[in-house]
Amino acid sequence: MLLVLPLLLLFVVASGQSRKDLEEKREALDKQIRTTTALIDQARKEQRVTQEQVHLLQSQIAARQQLIRTMDGELRQVDQRIREDEETITALENDLKALKEEYARMVHFAYRNRSSYDRLSYLFAASDFQQAYKRGRYLSQIAEQRTRQVALIGETREAIEARMTGLVEQRAEKSKLLTDQVQENKKLDSDRKGQENALNGLKREEGRLKETQRKQESQRNDLDKAIRKAIEAELAKPKGSAGATATSKGGKLELTLTPEARELNADFEKNKGKLPWPVEKGVITSRYGKQNHPVLKGIVIENNGIDITTEKGAAVRALFRGEVSSVIVLPGAGKAVIVSHGAYRTVYSNLREVSVAKGQKVDTKQVLGTVITDDSNGSVAHVEVWRITADGLVNVDPALWIFRE
DSSP states (O other): OOOSHHHHHHHHHHHHHHHHHHHHHHHHHHHHHHHHHHHHHHHHHTTOOOHHHHHHHHHHHHHHHHHHHHHHHHHHHHHHHHHHHHHHHHHHHHHHHHHHHHHHHHHHHHHHTOSHHHHHHHHHTSSSHHHHHHHHHHHHHHHHHHHHHHHHHHHHHHHHHHHHHHHHHHHHHHHHHHHHHHHHHHHHHHHHHHHHHHHHHHHTTHHHHHHHHHHHHHHHHHHHHHHHHHHHHHHHSSSOBTTEEEEEETTEEEEEEOHHHHHHHHHHHHTTTTBOOSSSSEEEEEOSEEEEOSSSTTOEEEESSEEEEEOTTOEEEOSSOEEEEEEEEOTTSOEEEEEEETTEEEEEEEEEEEOOOTTOEEOTTOEEEEEOEETTTEEEEEEEEEEEETTEEEEEOGGGTBOOO
């Protein structure tokens, strides 16, 4: 009897963990959508329809879709908790009925043996002293059981009332979630219309877009060459810089790190997926690797890093502590900073101004410079992560290194 009560806490803990995860995910998505919306509104106020605005709308749509899916998960959790509450209430009501029936039998027995004479007769009717003692213990146990039964009936009633209250709260939560989800679906439709309008606007400027694309591709190639040249020059020095030197043997690179650089390298690797964002507020609008151009058909963009659309004049910060190994000036494309972390290099480009110098030690989140803002792209910080391997220099996806909210 009352097997339900010991399991109640277990149900609450098990469902609570998943519920917390969903709520935290929804909060992070809400924050991302607010940031994206602010950046889109800023572009609209400046009456700019740019490729980055299309990227922002794509990011907004993806985040909104993920938010709606998260709400679906929350609704499933609420439905599950409602079912559990209803089943628990039914089980508790059955327990309460059984407890009352058992208590009625006890009261009936006590009524039949209510007089002292009846109790004494019951005791004296024993065949020996040992049996009389057992009968006395039995009568005492019955009295104690009645007291416990009254307490159990009270506890079960309280448990039912608590579950009923919880059921009301769960249904109210479900109703609010459904309302919020309807609103998000409406906003999603609005985002899609906004994206369609932006795309239509840009398609009318195909010539300008192609010219911008050629310019950006040329700048990406120039940046790639400059990064490789800077790192190779750094490693070729007899004493190296930032604690690293490299020699070539049999077509393979042999990297030598100072003890300090080895420790820095290990710390950098340990923090993969935990590094802070390079800007305080921003949205990834172009990811690592090959991707189709958002407007021009047949054009594939190959990105060695990630592009983060941010606020006008935003500060760009170091992902991790290290040493500035190079400051590069890219004609027509601003400046770039390379920070060394043992065998790794983080690169920050599309900077208007740089506030650090070569050889300078920098801390995590230290400002390196400010992002360029232009009419064609808005404010976009470009970040890359490179690694020195035996096969040479390779770039890796920065999104795998920064913290994902």
